[in-house]
Amino acid sequence: MQLPQPQTITFSSLVTSIEQGQIKIPQFQRDFVWTMQRSAGLIDSIIKGYPIGTFIFWRTKEQLRSVKNIGHQELPEPVKGEFVDYVLDGQQRLTSLFASLKGVKLIRDNGKTDDFARIFIDLDAKESDQIVITDIEGKDSQNLISILDLLIGNFMTLASYPQEYHAKLNTYKNRIESYQYSIIQVKDAPIDIATEIFTRINVGGKSLSLFEIMVAKTFDHDRKFDLSEKFQELLENLKPLNYETISDATVLQTVSIILSKECKRQAILKLGKDDFINTWERAKDSIERTVEYFRNCYRIPVSQLLPYNALIPPFSYFFFHHPDKPTGKQKEFLEDFFWRCSLSGRYSSAVESKLAQDIKRIDQILAEELPRYDWSVDTSEQFITDNGWFSAARSYIKAILCIYAYEQPKSFNDNSIVNIAIRFDF
Structure with missing residues (x-):
């Protein structure tokens, strides 16, 4: 990674880069929330020559899941293989600028x-007043010009204003067009570094989850791969089986x-984009086979009853390499593995390290x-007595309930099979 270097960029270069698709807003950025009034304040600062902060861009050839449209402006996709500047800091200001200076409807x-075309300059305002406004009630239209008309209006439009305003019109237009925007480009940084920078800059916001980072990293427009959408499709497939509560973290693990026999954060971040995409369908299939196996062989009716979600990765690894039903010994050894993990508190701590160890056992x-x-x-009876205090959230109790579910206990009232999941509100 190269050390970031402060630079400046002109108004025209900034707008052109956005229009050409070179500057993009990554999906992990929050939505645009600035009001028109706040955007007007930004333009007011530019006209007065005030600093408006620095834009921080991540320059990379990686193609991320990005926000393609600002308002109704259809912006082109980046050219494959060329550099793109993803906005790490300043997307509210950048969107405000683009919307205001292009008259976008959001x-x-x-x-x-x-309607950002309804942001005006009050030509009667003094330098100490608010020059750029949105509330024009009671104002004379001859004393107002929209930002859009100021920047792209033809000679006749500007000449139609009283002579006394011509100097101001020229001054304000030049100030906007000649303003030097401060930028910092982070170059040649891997996505985990870029997202870490984003998280540290946005200290008041929510830190990015590993899943959000991987959604950005694995996005591929040409192959129509969007991990966020693929994950939702998986949950929809699992919903009829009552296993739709499986977490995105479990899926990443x-x-x-499957790909590396490890699942620590750094191992996940090192996964190649192509490898991830190429493996996804079979990995998804192995998860679905695991769920069916848990339901049919161990009679675990819902995902909330699983002692640990961490049981899914090793079983999915098995079905990835052995899509058919386990053979006699395999079935016996898998069952032994399941109950050893469930009844011993195996995944109560250091989950990633223990999963890496257990894959060798699989x-x-x-x-x-x-x-x-x-x-x-x-x-032993003593251990069960000492540790069997009931809480439906405890993994040990869930394991005991799984045993009950497997044995299919019957009601004393009508001899029907008791649904453990309903009985304990899972």
Whole structure:
């Protein structure tokens, strides 16, 4: 990564870069929330020559999931293989500038439309007054000019104003067009560094999750791959099976375990984009096979009853390499593995490290070899008495309930099978 260098860019270069698709707003940025009044204040600062802060761009050839449109402005996709500047800091200011200087109509989430062409300069205002305004009630239209008309209006439009305003019109237009915008480009940085910079800059906002980073990293427009959408599709597939509460973290662990046999944060961030995309469909299929196996073989009716979500990656790894039903010994060894992990508190801590260890055991099971375990499972009456205090959130209690579910207990009232999930409100 090269050390960032402060630079300046002119108004025309900034707008042109946006229009050509060279400057993009990555998906992990929050939505545009500035009001027209605040945007007017930004233009007012520019006209008065005040500093408006520095834009920080991440320059890269990586193609991320980005916000393509500002308002109704259809902006081109970046040219594949060329550098793109993704906005790490300043997207509210940048969007305000573009919307104000281009007269964009923005449709908000609540359905309200803000017409940024309705931002005006009060030609009667003094330098100490608010020059750029949005509230023009009671104002004489001869004393007002929109930012849009000021910048792109023809000679006749500007000449139609009284002579006394011509000097101001020329001055304000020159101030906007000659303003030097301060930028810093972060070059040749991997995505985890870029998102870390974003997180540190936006200290008042929400830190990016690993999933959000991987959504950005693995996005591929040509291959129509959007991890966020793919994850939602997976949950929709699992919903009829009552396993739709599987977390995005568990899914990332699964893909990483399949590709690298590790699932720590750094291991996930190192996954290649092409490898991730190429593996996704089979990884998704292995997760779905795991869910079916848990439901049909262990009779676990809902995902909330699983002692640990971390049980999904090793079983998915098994079904990735062995899509068919386990053979006799494989089935026996998998069941032994499941209950050893569930009843021993195996994944109560250091989950990523233990998963990496356990994948070696799954490899042994795939080879129909009995794994060696370096932890014990206490099933004594005394241990169960001491540790069996009830809380539906405890993994140990969930494991006990899974045993009950497997045995299919029957009601004393009508001899029907008791649904454990409904009984304990899972």
